[in-house]
Amino acid sequence: MMSDLDYAISQLRACKPIPEPAVRELCYKARELLIEESNVQIVDAPVTICGDIHGQFHDLMELFRVGGDVPETNYLFMGDFVDRGFYSLESFLLLLCLKVRYPDRITLIRGNHESRQITTVYGFYDECLRKYGSANVWRHCCEVFDYLALGALVVGAGSSISDTDEIEVEVVGQFGEVISRMKRPEPSTTATAIGGPPGSGASGSAAGTKGVNNGAVLCVHGGLSPLVDSVDKIRLLDRKQEVPHEGAMCDLLWSDPDEIDGWGLSPRGAGFLFGADIVKHFNHINNLSLIARAHQLVMEGFKEMFDSSIVTVWSAPNYCYRCGNVAAILELGEERSGAGVPWSATDRTTVVRPGPGRRYRVFEAAPQDSRGMPAKKPVADYFL
Amino acid sequence: MSSTPLRFPGPNRFRSDKEKDQTPEAKDRVVQQTDQDASQSRLSAVETGYLVDPFARAFVEGPVQKKLPLINRGTYVRTTAIDQLVTRFLTSTSSRKQIISLGAGSDTRYLRLLTTHRAAAASLLYHEIDFSAVTSRKIRALTRGAPSSPSSPSSLVSELLLSPPTALTDDALASAHYYIHPLDLRTLHPGCALPAGVERGLPTLFISECCLIYLAPQEADAIVRWITTDFSGDVGVVLYEPIGGEDAFGQVMVQNLAARGIVLKTLKKYSSLERQRERLRVLGLVGGQEAADVDFLYECWVGERERGRIGGLEMLDEMEEWRLLARHYCVVWGWRGGFGGWEGAWPVQGGSRV
Structure with missing residues (x-):
C-alpha cells in the first residue's frame, strides 16, 4: 500500500484523479485512521493552520x-476542502492521502461543506459524476x-514567533517578505490581569512574557454553539x-462571530451569530487564548476580532475565481523557553489569556498556467 | 491588526486569456450572447422557485443550467425591483403610456405584464429594441411550435397578445400594443428617426438591464440624451448595471469578463451609486434620481416574510460572497416630470448598507 499511496500522491500532486478502486482503498484507510481520532484532536505546536480550500x-x-510541504510542515486544515472550485476531488484526495501517509503531520477537521446535502448543491457531487461517470x-x-x-x-504554542524579540504578530508576504510586525505590549501593572497561582507559570500579566502558559488554541470550522459551553461538551458529541440541520454539531460548523451581544440568528439559515462576550467567556472558562476558525471569506486573508480572542483564516485566494481576495495561513510556533506548562481545562488563571505568537503568511492565487498542470479556464458567473 | 496593509491582486494577476483581436461584428456577437446568460439565469431562478414566469422556458435554447444560489437570488432581486418600478408606472394613472426596453433580448417582462396586469396593459404601448440576431431568436421562440397545442409558445402570439400582429417577419413584430424592433442601439441619438410606432408625446419608461454598460460612454450618453430631448412627455429611465470596478472584486470581474470578450465600457465612468445618479441628472432626468445596490434592495425592498421564503428555497451559505457580488450591481432610476408616482415611493437612504 505504501508505494501505491506514494504513487497516488504523485498523481494527485499533478492534479490527476486516481482510479476509483484506489479512492475506495484510500477512503477505507482514512476512515480507519479517523475513527480513532477524538472529536477534538490535540495538536502540538508548531503548526500551520489553514482555512477554506474549496x-x-x-x-x-x-x-x-x-x-512548506508535508511532512516538513505540520498542518491543520479547518475544513471546506470541497465545492465551488474545479478540483475538489483532487484537493480533497491529496489531503486525505497526506493524512494517511503522514497521520501525525496533518490534521483535517470538518467544514460545513463536508456534507452530502451541501456538496450536491455546490459542485463536488457534480464534479465526481463528471470525472468518474458515477x-x-x-x-x-x-x-x-x-x-x-x-x-x-x-497546545504548546509559543508567545513569540521570534527568538530574539517579543513579536506577537507578524504578517509575511508570499515571498517571505515581512509586511508588518507587532510587538507584544509591555507587561502592564494595571489591574486587568490576575496573577496566576504559584507554579502555574502564569506571569501575572495579561500581556504575558516568555514562558507563560498561553492557553490552548481551539480550531473549529465555524464557531461556537449556545449548546456548547466547554470543549469537553464537544468531546461528548x-x-x-451527516451534518445535522441544527444542534451543537451543526453550530460548530456553521456559526459566525459578529459585532453583537450574546447570540443572534444567522443569515445563513444554520448555526448562530455570537458576540465578543460569548467568545471571551468561552475562552476564559476553557483556558483558551484564541479561537481559530475559517468559514467566512475575508478579503485580507485573515481577520482578528474581539481583542484578538478569535481569528478567521481564509485560504482560498481569489475565491471562486471571482472575489479578488488574498488568502492567508496562520503559523503558531512552539514555546521555546520550555517553561510553559501543559494545557489544563481547569486552569483558569487570567481573565484574558495572552494569545500565542502568530505569523500570518498572505498569498495570492496561483498563476493560471502554473507548473503545467491542467487548469480549466475559470468561468465565473455574473449578471449579464 | 487593522493596519495590515492590503495586498490585493494587481491588474495582471488573474488574466486568463490574452486580449483577442476581434472584429466589431465578433464583439457584437459576444454582447448578443449575454442574452442567453440572462435567459438561463431567469429560468434557473424560476425553476428553483424564486420567480414565477411561465414564459422563461420558451426563450432558453438547450437544457436548463442550474445556477448557484447567489446568482438565483441576484436574478430575483433584479427582476422584482424593476417590476416594482414598472408596476408603479403602469398603475399610477389609467392614461396611455409607453415602455421602451433597450437591449430587451429574450426578456419576458411584457408577456408577464399581459398576465399580471392585463387591464393596465390595454393602455400600454410596449417596444423592445435589440440586435437583429437577438430579435430573430425571440421571434422564433414566440412563433415556434404547433399552433394546435395550447401550451406551445405559438399561443403566446396568437392568444396572449392584445392585438394581432400587423407585421411579422423573421426579426421584427408590429402590433397595436407591442413592437419588436431589430435595431442597433447605437443608431439612437438626438434627432434620429424614431422606430416605427414609437410615440414621442406619451409618458415613457425606458428600461436597460445590463445593456448600456456594453456601449462606449458617448454612445450610452447619446441614448439617454435622445430620451430627454426627443421625447416631449414625462420620461423615466431604469438601469440595471454593475458598479464598483475599481476594487479587487471589480478588477477580477473586469478581467474575467474580458476573457470572454465582454467589455463593460461605462463601468469606469459610472462606477458608483453617486456617479450613476449624477449621470441621469446631467443627461436631463432632472425630476429626480435614485440608485440602490442589490444588497440594499434585498434587505430593504423585499419584505421580511418574502425574505424568509427566499432564504428557505435553497441554502445560500456564502453570505460574504453574496454581499460582495450584490454590492457590485445596482438599480438606478431617474425621471423628468411628475413621472409615474416614483418620487419617494421606495426607501433608498443612500442605496447601500456599506
Whole structure:
C-alpha cells in the first residue's frame, strides 16, 4: 500500500484523479485512521493552520509552496476542502492521502461543506459524476466526511514567533517578505490581569512574557454553539453522521462571530451569530487564548476580532475565481523557553489569556498556467 | 491588526486569456450572447422557485443550467425591483403610456405584464429594441411550435397578445400594443428617426438591464440624451448595471469578463451609486434620481416574510460572497416630470448598507 499511496500522491500532486478502486482503498484507510481520532484532536505546536480550500487545487499547491510541504510542515486544515472550485476531488484526495501517509503531520477537521446535502448543491457531487461517470467516489468521500474531527486544540504554542524579540504578530508576504510586525505590549501593572497561582507559570500579566502558559488554541470550522459551553461538551458529541440541520454539531460548523451581544440568528439559515462576550467567556472558562476558525471569506486573508480572542483564516485566494481576495495561513510556533506548562481545562488563571505568537503568511492565487498542470479556464458567473 | 496593509491582486494577476483581436461584428456577437446568460439565469431562478414566469422556458435554447444560489437570488432581486418600478408606472394613472426596453433580448417582462396586469396593459404601448440576431431568436421562440397545442409558445402570439400582429417577419413584430424592433442601439441619438410606432408625446419608461454598460460612454450618453430631448412627455429611465470596478472584486470581474470578450465600457465612468445618479441628472432626468445596490434592495425592498421564503428555497451559505457580488450591481432610476408616482415611493437612504 505504501508505494501505491506514494504513487497516488504523485498523481494527485499533478492534479490527476486516481482510479476509483484506489479512492475506495484510500477512503477505507482514512476512515480507519479517523475513527480513532477524538472529536477534538490535540495538536502540538508548531503548526500551520489553514482555512477554506474549496477545490482550488492550484492555490492549494501555492499554499504548500508558501507554507512548506508535508511532512516538513505540520498542518491543520479547518475544513471546506470541497465545492465551488474545479478540483475538489483532487484537493480533497491529496489531503486525505497526506493524512494517511503522514497521520501525525496533518490534521483535517470538518467544514460545513463536508456534507452530502451541501456538496450536491455546490459542485463536488457534480464534479465526481463528471470525472468518474458515477456517484461512487462521491459516496466514498462522504463516508470519510462523517469521520472527520469537529475541532482541534493546539497546545504548546509559543508567545513569540521570534527568538530574539517579543513579536506577537507578524504578517509575511508570499515571498517571505515581512509586511508588518507587532510587538507584544509591555507587561502592564494595571489591574486587568490576575496573577496566576504559584507554579502555574502564569506571569501575572495579561500581556504575558516568555514562558507563560498561553492557553490552548481551539480550531473549529465555524464557531461556537449556545449548546456548547466547554470543549469537553464537544468531546461528548456523536459526530459520525451527516451534518445535522441544527444542534451543537451543526453550530460548530456553521456559526459566525459578529459585532453583537450574546447570540443572534444567522443569515445563513444554520448555526448562530455570537458576540465578543460569548467568545471571551468561552475562552476564559476553557483556558483558551484564541479561537481559530475559517468559514467566512475575508478579503485580507485573515481577520482578528474581539481583542484578538478569535481569528478567521481564509485560504482560498481569489475565491471562486471571482472575489479578488488574498488568502492567508496562520503559523503558531512552539514555546521555546520550555517553561510553559501543559494545557489544563481547569486552569483558569487570567481573565484574558495572552494569545500565542502568530505569523500570518498572505498569498495570492496561483498563476493560471502554473507548473503545467491542467487548469480549466475559470468561468465565473455574473449578471449579464 | 487593522493596519495590515492590503495586498490585493494587481491588474495582471488573474488574466486568463490574452486580449483577442476581434472584429466589431465578433464583439457584437459576444454582447448578443449575454442574452442567453440572462435567459438561463431567469429560468434557473424560476425553476428553483424564486420567480414565477411561465414564459422563461420558451426563450432558453438547450437544457436548463442550474445556477448557484447567489446568482438565483441576484436574478430575483433584479427582476422584482424593476417590476416594482414598472408596476408603479403602469398603475399610477389609467392614461396611455409607453415602455421602451433597450437591449430587451429574450426578456419576458411584457408577456408577464399581459398576465399580471392585463387591464393596465390595454393602455400600454410596449417596444423592445435589440440586435437583429437577438430579435430573430425571440421571434422564433414566440412563433415556434404547433399552433394546435395550447401550451406551445405559438399561443403566446396568437392568444396572449392584445392585438394581432400587423407585421411579422423573421426579426421584427408590429402590433397595436407591442413592437419588436431589430435595431442597433447605437443608431439612437438626438434627432434620429424614431422606430416605427414609437410615440414621442406619451409618458415613457425606458428600461436597460445590463445593456448600456456594453456601449462606449458617448454612445450610452447619446441614448439617454435622445430620451430627454426627443421625447416631449414625462420620461423615466431604469438601469440595471454593475458598479464598483475599481476594487479587487471589480478588477477580477473586469478581467474575467474580458476573457470572454465582454467589455463593460461605462463601468469606469459610472462606477458608483453617486456617479450613476449624477449621470441621469446631467443627461436631463432632472425630476429626480435614485440608485440602490442589490444588497440594499434585498434587505430593504423585499419584505421580511418574502425574505424568509427566499432564504428557505435553497441554502445560500456564502453570505460574504453574496454581499460582495450584490454590492457590485445596482438599480438606478431617474425621471423628468411628475413621472409615474416614483418620487419617494421606495426607501433608498443612500442605496447601500456599506
